[in-house]
Amino acid sequence: MKKVLTYGTFDLLHFGHINLLRRAKELGDYLIVGLSTDEFNKGKNKQAYHSYENRKLILESIRFVDEVIPENTWDQKVKDVIEHDVDIFVMGDDWEGKFDFLKEYCEVVYLPRTIGISTSKIKNDLNMVKNG
Numbered sequence: 001m002k003k004v005l006t007y008g009t010f011d012l013l014h015f016g017h018i019n020l021l022r023r024a025k026e027l028g029d030y031l032i033v034g035l036s037t038d039e040f041n042k043g044k045n046k047q048a049y050h051s052y053e054n055r056k057l058i059l060e061s062i063r064f065v066d067e068v069i070p071e072n073t074w075d076q077k078v079k080d081v082i083e084h085d086v087d088i089f090v091m092g093d094d095w096e097g098k099f100d101f102l103k104e105y106c107e108v109v110y111l112p113r114t115i116g117i118s119t120s121k122i123k124n125d126l127n128m129v130k131n132g
Contacts, residue, residue, distance in 0.1 A: 001030055002027070003087050004086070006089070007077070008033070009036045009048055011050050012119045013058055035068050038052045087106055089106050091109075095110060
């Protein structure tokens with residue numbers, strides 16, 4: 001069985017997230033998602049609208065996702081790859097090169113982002129509507 005691993009906050013879920021999860025799952029048989037915890041997001045000065053527990057519930061209901069694990073630190077990726085026997089690590093191409101250190105442990109794939117959508121765009125669009 002070929003295992004694939006990706007990470008993210010997955011807040012304000014949109015079709016770009018679904019495309020990433022679908023394409024990641026197509027690379028293997030089993031998709032693991034490392035989901036940023038609320039505490040980890042706070043350390044990144046990032047606040048999610050939905051709690052970790054709710055984001056985990058949403059991800060677990062998506063047919064492409066087989067398992068959700070907590071992402072607590074930037075440094076846990078090597079440990080996760082080894083402990084979960086991961087074959088392929090996947091991230092969006094906006095992270096290109098940032099995780100090449102994992103090539104020692106598994107294949108690293110950077111997938112193109114879905115054009116025209118992002119959580120930041122959604123937040124900006126909603127703020128423009130709110131502020132008229």
